[in-house]
Amino acid sequence: MNPVQQNHYDVLVIGGGPAGTTIASLLAEKGRSVCLLEKAHHPRFHIGESLLPMNLPILKKLGVLDQVDAIGIKKYAAEFNSTDTLLAQDTFYFAKATTPGHPFAYQVRRSEFDEILFKNCKKKGVVAIEGMTVIGTDLKDSVKKIHAQDEQGKRHEFSARYLIDASGRDTVLAQQLNSKHKNPKHKMAAIYGHFNNVERRTGKDAGNISIYWFKHGWIWLIPLKDGITSIGCVCWPDYLKSRTMPLAEFLQQTLELIPEVRERIRHAQLEGKAQATGNYSYQSNTMSGDGFLLIGDAYAFVDPVFSSGVYLAMQSATKGADLVDQLLENNTPHKSLISQFESSVAEEINAFCWFIYRFNSPALHKLLMSSDEAAQHPIKQKLKSAVISVLAGDAYNNTKIRLPLRAFKFLYLINKLAEFKKNHAFNHFRKQQNQT
Numbered sequence: 001m002n003p004v005q006q007n008h009y010d011v012l013v014i015g016g017g018p019a020g021t022t023i024a025s026l027l028a029e030k031g032r033s034v035c036l037l038e039k040a041h042h043p044r045f046h047i048g049e050s051l052l053p054m055n056l057p058i059l060k061k062l063g064v065l066d067q068v069d070a071i072g073i074k075k076y077a078a079e080f081n082s083t084d085t086l087l088a089q090d091t092f093y094f095a096k097a098t099t100p101g102h103p104f105a106y107q108v109r110r111s112e113f114d115e116i117l118f119k120n121c122k123k124k125g126v127v128a129i130e131g132m133t134v135i136g137t138d139l140k141d142s143v144k145k146i147h148a149q150d151e152q153g154k155r156h157e158f159s160a161r162y163l164i165d166a167s168g169r170d171t172v173l174a175q176q177l178n179s180k181h182k183n184p185k186h187k188m189a190a191i192y193g194h195f196n197n198v199e200r201r202t203g204k205d206a207g208n209i210s211i212y213w214f215k216h217g218w219i220w221l222i223p224l225k226d227g228i229t230s231i232g233c234v235c236w237p238d239y240l241k242s243r244t245m246p247l248a249e250f251l252q253q254t255l256e257l258i259p260e261v262r263e264r265i266r267h268a269q270l271e272g273k274a275q276a277t278g279n280y281s282y283q284s285n286t287m288s289g290d291g292f293l294l295i296g297d298a299y300a301f302v303d304p305v306f307s308s309g310v311y312l313a314m315q316s317a318t319k320g321a322d323l324v325d326q327l328l329e330n331n332t333p334h335k336s337l338i339s340q341f342e343s344s345v346a347e348e349i350n351a352f353c354w355f356i357y358r359f360n361s362p363a364l365h366k367l368l369m370s371s372d373e374a375a376q377h378p379i380k381q382k383l384k385s386a387v388i389s390v391l392a393g394d395a396y397n398n399t400k401i402r403l404p405l406r407a408f409k410f411l412y413l414i415n416k417l418a419e420f421k422k423n424h425a426f427n428h429f430r431k432q433q434n435q436t
């Protein structure tokens, strides 16, 4: 292997997932010389298969929407199921969002999705190298350096005017800068696998994600195009620590705790291995510095519940491409551009955080899953539409949803006070789990 001819570029990108390939493609389109280093080889497995409607404009901008349509299955809604609310099931259709421009998203196998994005960035002129692991960086001088190692153990050095870390959960720069910290407000872990023969919803609902609350956390069912369903359980640490059997057996046993899930998987079999991801919620104290930027999971990851990870990764990459291009142009003051970028990325993450931190709380269950009759009230409909906009990834700068979201949060508070004991007990439990 000798793909490394020229080693100095305008921009170096660490990681060829959704964030890295998006920023690399967009910067190459702007005429920048870009080199991307990926430690694995595509296609490779990755968790994170359910996309959001607001991914679609980014996929269109990248020119890959048709290819994603070919490998994906359309997801028109997110379906929530609970055993302890008046309404056992409610489906949140994206078409009912406050600004309903994007009525569906896609469920994708990430091996296929990421390969499309990777090939696309190569097509746009990015020097994208697989099997090249970044082992260190040098950020001191104006020229930024990357030290990497190929699969034969040979060392390589790359340099650029700007360095982007899109290394996902490996958080290459945050580790080096010692800026990564666990999220003190959220501590969950997940076990998951791919299953065949899982019962699906019918018609237009066949591609919807199903979410089931249960006493140990919540469960996702994500139908994929080839008949496989991705199933995962996101659980409190104490429950996962109680495991005394092999992971696959524990996954099956956990799924069977919910009667409806048990019914849907009665003919199903696990294909491949069951997998686990320990406490996954973290953030870096630093999003950028002199000549470098952290995007996607390399900066922060909170929780999979609203399928926001890939969207947030690609959205921070899209904004990051504009920022880096302007910084390289060097004709605008740096600080204001960087702080605008940082606050917009943080705002998008925070829009999801409010719901994520409360997702398992009885007050939010009750509010999301009220009875059919109550849900028909026009004001309730308006609030639900605003929540759907957030779930679609359309919260940033969306002034239309501000007021209804405030009202929704106020109602949440009332619900919490109305059942103070129950909610207080839950908060106590959550805090205790966060400290384990």
Ligand SMILES: Cc1cc2nc3c(=O)[nH]c(=O)nc-3n(C[C@H](O)[C@H](O)[C@H](O)COP(=O)(O)OP(=O)(O)OC[C@H]3O[C@@H](n4cnc5c(N)ncnc54)[C@H](O)[C@@H]3O)c2cc1C
Pocket: 014, 015, 016, 017, 018, 019, 020, 037, 038, 039, 040, 046, 047, 048, 049, 050, 051, 052, 132, 133, 134, 135, 166, 167, 168, 169, 170, 171, 172, 190, 192, 232, 277, 280, 295, 296, 297, 298, 301, 303, 304, 306, 307, 308, 309, 310, 311, 313
């Ligand atoms: C249990 C779970 C379920 C999830 N479900 C969903 C979901 O349904 N929908 C959703 O949108 N999100 C989901 N996510 C989140 C989603 O997986 C991530 O947010 C998303 O993949 C982030 O994209 P990224 O490009 O930032 O990082 P990644 O996709 O992780 O890409 C990073 C890339 O960098 C490469 N890399 C790492 N280190 C190095 C190195 N040293 N040198 C070179 N290359 C390197 C990796 O090989 C990888 O290809 C889930 C997360 C978890 C934990």
